[in-house]
Amino acid sequence: MLCQFTVKNFKSIKDEMTFDMQATAISEHEDRVIKDKDEELYLPVSAIYGPNGGGKSNVLEALHILVAKVLRPLYATDDNNNHPYQIKKILIEPFAFGAKEKESPTEFELFFRTKNAEYRYFLNVKKDIVLYERLDRVKLDTGRRSALFERSEKRIELKGVLSRLKISNEFSETLTLLSYLGIMYKKNEVIKDILNWFEYGIEFLNYGNPIQELRMAIANSEDVKSIVLEMIQEMDLDIIDFRIEEMENDRFEVYTKHIVDGYESELNLSNESSGTKKLFGLLPFIADSLIFGTTLVIDELDAKIHPALLRHIIMLFNDMEINRHGAQLIFTSHDLSTMNSEVFRRDEIWFVAKGKRQNSTLYSLVEFKNEKGESVRKDAKFDKQYLEGKYGADPYLRKIIDWGKINA
Template identity: 45%
Template sequence: MNSDLESVHQAASWFLDCIYLNYNSCYLEHVLEDMLDERDSPKIVRFLKAVDVHVDGFRVERDGDGERQRVYVRHSVGGSDYELRLSEESAGTQKLMGLARFLLSALENGGTVLVDELDAKLHPKLLRYVILLFKDPEVNKGGAQLIFTSQDVSTMRNDVFRRDEIWFAARDESEASQLWSLSDLHEPNGNLVSKNAAFDKQYLSGRYGADPHLTRIEEWG
């Protein structure tokens, strides 16, 4: 393959510039403290308060050799301030603090953020809020793109996504993954799925595929 082509360099640069977050990885949880920058505290706090997470700031404390850091999250309750180590916060708050930095940077500067299991540890309303930030041109002035996987169908709605923005993945009989878009699926009458359809309900009824095949416990064996 001739890699000395401008189109190849452009494609490689796109992938290198993407931010990929996997919240099923214990590694990410271990390095979260090292990822946070105290200079980002004001804008991260604004984001957290916007999603009803009551954090008043955080500070970073480095160890003697400066290679590792600890993050302490500040809370104000009843007129008094106290701190918790980041690891003592709930899993949802930890995820939001790590996620906020990358989401806000993308919304400000453009770029692509890829997140595996974005819905994990997030309330469905919060998930919808994050998605709609990227769909709001007044917020997403840099044209950032959010690509994510999810098991939560609460946002699979025509007032959140277009048909071409919803994709399904499933294993075939040979265990190879297949990928298809909702915009390519047809109703039993041959027409494409309506843009006004109840996507979530139709998916749960099995009309789109990509759902698990479950067996009764009596059939185990």
């Protein structure tokens, strides 16, 4: 699972910004948290709100860029030319409105957990060149902490269980050490554990990528298909089944089966409404995440889906009897129908907006204090106060409201 992510000097993000999936010590919905084997508590859901152009998508993109920077070299020789990490060129852009920032590296820090350990990964990159990299580990069964490697411009040092591995003298300055170790030592248990999380433990869904959208619609797992059908039927659509027909040249067609007034018929997915098409791009990912306990990251989850469906999806992750494997859902949204204390804990609601210097600021509802130093009550009308601009990130204003303490 994702524990915490920090980024600095990336696009609209000038200063260090931390997005935290650790549950805070608050009293509401205490049954809606993920409890790991060491009793640490994590959030199953987090939503990021804010005005258009405020920087919401940049927070998720920064995380995506970090994962892509690690994974892309591993797929360099992959026969599948449609792999999203091969198609997408990785551009790590610094903050645009500062001479100092343009000459400084972009800094990433990532905490994530597998079944075996918690890892802390640092990466500093200037354009495409890696300036600093570090990886630490805490074993969950013993609590033992250890450094695994550290890389600077002058030296590379493998430590602990990785100390016996060898590195080429011609090691590329644009290649992350983690990627290199994955290429050279993919069978090493520790390296495999780490890279399995990057490859399978976190998934990004972007409605703007048509190739990825098509890939989303394929659900070869019967478990995934079963959950997708259950969700469709709960939405009271007349779709009772669907099938995928493989065509030549890696093409495929999706057909939906309907029964109307006792008459059964099939439709090609291309003939369905845009909303139904979107569901078939979304629901297999939701089902897959819940089954395998992955972290699912979606930009604009509320796009083209009904607010009732949005609430239903959020509550699937919030229900620990359904979400038995520690799945997480992280998304950006403009929908206010779900911004309330019934759906979210205060630490699951985040805001992003731009300050006076065009730099984005990120903060959670649980840590927000107004100009009087007062915190938001757990029974407050979150949506109403947000619309009134009381949380700083006014949905109708591009720049942040200056409360004095925020982005001072």
